[in-house]
């Protein structure tokens with residue numbers, strides 16, 4: 001056993017904190033690739049998770065992101081009842097300027113070398129075209145275009161899951177899951193946000209939209225009849241449901257104080273800036289929080305379908321199950337008077353522990 005002293009912020013310490021099985025650093029000078037793949041837990045099956053491409057300012061920031069996101073994938077798979085483990089990849093760079101076929105294919109070769117213990121899909125900054133490039137080097141990728149036998153985009157399924165999560169919360173708060181006349185603020189009108197706005201408008205909800213990308217925002221608002229609101233003053237408005245569909249950590253001590261909504265339910269990963277404190281604050285304030293990793297599991301469901309025999313109908317049915325899973329979490333939270341994110345963690349951890357007893361690691 002090595003007697004090396006670990007500094008406070010050492011990589012090995014961080015892996016210990018999150019309980020990761022394996023973290024792979026990928027570097028290739030020819031293509032400029034710098035990526036990190038984190039495999040969190042494979043008790044239930046191979047680790048599946050998207051690959052995010054983002055202009056991280058430091059390597060530590062990228063590492064922290066991939067560790068947090070991959071852990072969330074383990075919980076997401078467990079609570080959704082899928083036989084998958086949790087993993088994630090991050091590519092450091094600007095997805096608009098630093099991406100190339102060669103870079104994506106090189107990244108695909110790193111995935112191939114993991115022999116199926118990690119299977120990826122699209123995430124922020126990557127899309128079906130990138131998955132197609134990765135697919136040229138490895139079969140351990142989902143979300144490839146339909147023309148290549150894949151399921152195509154994840155985001156419609158993710159939006160469907162979020163929609164079902166919203167309905168489950170509305171049922172809890174208002175006694176009926178009809179969205180007619182309810183007001184929803186969708187922050188982020190990207191892939192998931194746009195599909196969600198469409199579903200909400202089909203049920204006659206009143207929808208406010210905000211985004212930092214003005215063109216996209218105006219386009220989505222016009223197409224579906226939503227009202228544009230300022231991103232910076234979102235929480236000055238009154239609405240029933242806040243649906244964060246941009247980036248994480250928008251639910252924090254400062255924003256919770258301002259919030260007048262009764263429900264938070266969206267697709268963004270890691271919405272609570274501080275899982276423990278913010279979850280508790282929401283419980284005390286009586287705001288229902290649909291755990292992000294549960295209701296945004298639609299993308300993972302899509303990947304699961306693609307891995308084990310794809311059917312669009314079956315995939316959408318699996319996404320609809322998010323309604324009951326969310327109801328179960330809300331019930332546990334109420335019965336035990338614990339934050340919904342803790343209730344969800346407990347349900348997910350119990351499933352992993354139960355399955356661990358009957359089988360070893362994948």
Ligand SMILES: NC(=O)c1ccc[n+]([C@@H]2O[C@H](COP(=O)([O-])OP(=O)(O)OC[C@H]3O[C@@H](n4cnc5c(N)ncnc54)[C@H](O)[C@@H]3O)[C@@H](O)[C@H]2O)c1
Nearest residue numbers: 154155158188190191192211212213245246267268269299
């Ligand atoms: N795509 C999926 O299937 C999927 C699955 C699970 C979780 N998620 C999560 O859902 C979120 C949205 O995913 P996506 O695929 O729609 O991404 P996307 O990149 O297509 O859209 C994100 C949108 O958010 C906007 N945005 C960025 N920062 C913002 C800010 N500070 N304020 C307001 N808007 C901002 C962007 O301009 C963009 O329009 C992400 O957090 C992602 O991790 C996505």
